[in-house]
Amino acid sequence: MPTVVIGVGSNIDHKKNIKQALDNLQQKFGKLLVSPIYKSAPYKKVPKNTDAVISSISEISYYFNLVISFESLLSAEKIKCHLQACELQQMRERKTNIVSIDLDLLLYGYWVGQLDGGNVPHNDIESCEFVLRPLADLHPNSTHPISGSSYLALWKEFKPRLELTPIVLD
Secondary structure, X not given: OOEEEEEEEEOOOHHHHHHHHHHHHHHXXXXXXXXXXXXXOOEEXXXXXXXXXXXXXXXXXXEEEEEEEEEOOOOHHHHHHHHHHHHHHOOOOOXXXXXXXXXXXXXXXXXXXXXXXXXXXXXXXXXXXXXXXXXXXHOOOOEOOOOOOEHHHHHHHOOOOOOOEEEOOO
């Protein structure tokens, strides 16, 4: 049975939206392993010809991110459909910078491929500290399906652009 890893993020009503998403996912998939939650300032990448990053705290609230995992016999496609349904239920709108809940399929076992216009494993694993750090916390010795490196090793080599603060939601 493949281990499924989901990235969870919110920048509005964090406590309510994250709790509701976790409840929805637990009802659908059963027992969840849950990483620590990290708070970070938002950033925007500027034009493709530069790697500069701009913090823009006044435009968007801080983000709260975590990673969850579970085992499932459902296909990656069905899991992705359920994630999208959860986002819609929680009023996720893709045309704004306000994110009630973001649920990204990061990993589906060791499967590598395209799903609904995105890559699995998700590109954010190796490029975003708010994905890699909680993944390294949750599954430090598991290995990336393409690079073969452990998530802990990837994190140790990563050069963060944002400060991550571990938090606890009451």
